[in-house]
Amino acid sequence: MCGIVGQISNEKFVITDTVNALKRLEYRGYDSVGVATMEGDIYKDIGHISPFMAMLPLVATNAAICHTRWATHGKVTKENAHPHASFDGSIFLVHNGIIENHKELKKKLSISGIEFVSKTDTEVIAHYIAYEIQSGLSIVDAIRSFMGVAQGTFAVLLLHKEEQRIYAFKRDSPLVLGILDDGFIVASDIYAFSDKSPKAVFFDDDEYAIISPDSYEFFSAKGPIQKQVTEVTWTGTVEKDASFEHYMIKEIHEQPAAARRLLASLEGEQSKNMNELATIARSIDRILFVAAGTSYHASLIGVYILNSIGVEAHTLIASEFHNYMLADEHALVIAISQSGETMDVVKAVKHARSKGAKVASIVNVPHSTIQRLSDFSIEILAGQEICVASTKTYTNQVIALLRLAQLMGFETDLSTIPDDISKVIESSEAYVMELARTMKDTHDIYIIGRGISYPVSREVALKLKEISYIHAEGMMGGELKHGTIALIEEGVIVFAFIQGPDYDMLSNIEEVEVRGANVIMIADNPNFSPDFLLSLGTMSAFPIAATIIGQLFSYYIAKEKGLPIDKPRNLAKSVTVK
Ligand code: AGP
Numbered sequence: 001m002c003g004i005v006g007q008i009s010n011e012k013f014v015i016t017d018t019v020n021a022l023k024r025l026e027y028r029g030y031d032s033v034g035v036a037t038m039e040g041d042i043y044k045d046i047g048h049i050s051p052f053m054a055m056l057p058l059v060a061t062n063a064a065i066c067h068t069r070w071a072t073h074g075k076v077t078k079e080n081a082h083p084h085a086s087f088d089g090s091i092f093l094v095h096n097g098i099i100e101n102h103k104e105l106k107k108k109l110s111i112s113g114i115e116f117v118s119k120t121d122t123e124v125i126a127h128y129i130a131y132e133i134q135s136g137l138s139i140v141d142a143i144r145s146f147m148g149v150a151q152g153t154f155a156v157l158l159l160h161k162e163e164q165r166i167y168a169f170k171r172d173s174p175l176v177l178g179i180l181d182d183g184f185i186v187a188s189d190i191y192a193f194s195d196k197s198p199k200a201v202f203f204d205d206d207e208y209a210i211i212s213p214d215s216y217e218f219f220s221a222k223g224p225i226q227k228q229v230t231e232v233t234w235t236g237t238v239e240k241d242a243s244f245e246h247y248m249i250k251e252i253h254e255q256p257a258a259a260r261r262l263l264a265s266l267e268g269e270q271s272k273n274m275n276e277l278a279t280i281a282r283s284i285d286r287i288l289f290v291a292a293g294t295s296y297h298a299s300l301i302g303v304y305i306l307n308s309i310g311v312e313a314h315t316l317i318a319s320e321f322h323n324y325m326l327a328d329e330h331a332l333v334i335a336i337s338q339s340g341e342t343m344d345v346v347k348a349v350k351h352a353r354s355k356g357a358k359v360a361s362i363v364n365v366p367h368s369t370i371q372r373l374s375d376f377s378i379e380i381l382a383g384q385e386i387c388v389a390s391t392k393t394y395t396n397q398v399i400a401l402l403r404l405a406q407l408m409g410f411e412t413d414l415s416t417i418p419d420d421i422s423k424v425i426e427s428s429e430a431y432v433m434e435l436a437r438t439m440k441d442t443h444d445i446y447i448i449g450r451g452i453s454y455p456v457s458r459e460v461a462l463k464l465k466e467i468s469y470i471h472a473e474g475m476m477g478g479e480l481k482h483g484t485i486a487l488i489e490e491g492v493i494v495f496a497f498i499q500g501p502d503y504d505m506l507s508n509i510e511e512v513e514v515r516g517a518n519v520i521m522i523a524d525n526p527n528f529s530p531d532f533l534l535s536l537g538t539m540s541a542f543p544i545a546a547t548i549i550g551q552l553f554s555y556y557i558a559k560e561k562g563l564p565i566d567k568p569r570n571l572a573k574s575v576t577v578k
Helices: 015-023 049-054 102-111 123-134 139-149 247-253 255-267 271-283 293-308 318-324 343-354 392-407 417-437 453-468 477-482 503-513 539-561
Strands: 003-014 032-037 042-046 060-069 091-099 152-160 166-171 176-179 184-187 199-202 207-211 216-220 223-225 286-291 313-317 331-337 358-363 376-379 444-449 471-476 493-498 518-523
Touching (some): 003 015, 003 152, 003 166, 032 091, 060 091, 060 152, 102 123, 123 139, 139 166, 184 207, 247 255, 271 376, 286 318, 286 343, 293 331, 293 392, 343 358, 358 392, 444 477, 444 503, 453 493, 477 503, 493 503, 493 539, 503 518
Parallel strands (some): 286 331, 358 376, 444 493, 493 518
Antiparallel strands (some): 003 184, 032 060, 166 207, 176 184, 207 216
């Protein structure tokens, strides 16, 4: 979370150029925004990037850094917004990550008389480095000294006043250098410069770089290092389509095309990788998925299908993976992540590797940290997803898992999925819109499913929480009677997702209806007379199609409520803190 961008060039540029590149990373956080020039001018404010840009003066410079914040330490205030300056005004920096021992470092610096103006963990970096320089170290040695004492995660861009250079260093938080025709952009991820250049150099942990307008040098703790320049290829487009009011609905509608693109690739250029992954999966004792949020829900579907063909598979939310999952050389760990940067997943993957497990990944963002940490990686080719809520990437994650299972013996025809998705959107959108109008004052929604519908219930609940701000619980139909049913009373809405002739789900529906619940049934069995009948070419499309109904509900309820759909409060798309 937090997006950082630095720009440097021989030609002077206006700082709105740099902030424009930052805008492409706004999904990483949008609590506050700020920019600093090498001359020492700092502009910052709370809120989103567009209003900030509108009031920015047209200052020109040869080096600038900027930041969009997702607050961790210190409230959302102007003082806590980045960039932060050192006590002597010589150092300006932006940071993504958390300095875990910031209190300890702050205490030491405060004893030396340094006053802190913010409540952030970041400010300590600026003061520490400036203090070390005043004590006689070169700027590079001061940075190295900081990297030696710092605990936690960081990607930092630093300007030393009047010096035409950007200093960049990182541990665990992502950082990448983009090579432009005239100068460089250094940023949290490749999307900051994907409209300008495909050439990227990825930082590894504990590396730092000195970036000048004409050249760059990379260093590890041992000295200078040579880095590989990667040519990045992009999938899909991110242009706002005037026919859609929000990215979320645009991305929901993109799902048939994204699914088609992935299926073609899994049969084409990614087929070798996919076959290798299936071969490894067959040769080990068990598959362990690791993921967070929506990606975790996709992994539950993977577990369900693989177990159905006798393949031992488990999944766990990444932040607890090291506590509850036995990863060893007999396991294949498959990390699923849209961004490929989720810190909890990165940590779990590093843990699994240290225990001898093989690691594969299913990611959307090419060259992301998780992809680079993996022995094998499948790209889901959904194209950039701008809305904080995952929609099309969930669908493609499920398709990738279905394909893996198919190669391991799961009998299915995946070719009808794109058309199934199109049909579901066409046939249900207007009715969802109508029902959503009646739900705008709803406080609680309970969502139940069994078997392959259980992950759907979890995913739809997540969408309703993050986008519609409705308290929603997604649970196993069988679990309701063990407590949660106490909350069912007259008028409470229950969504029931039913795949196949699941009469146990019908019983669960009866149990809540007799207690006054209004049930909305989404099923593929016409005999059940559901509110939404999913007529699908393949049962494999069910967890995708059913979830899309939920995506549409969360979108249209949020729209009725006038909520900030693409950038919901308190969230960020790329969660790069623990
Ligand atoms: C999805 O709608 C959420 N915004 C969130 O739960 C997300 O799925 C989670 O943070 C994991 O992200 P990743 O797939 O990029 O790892």
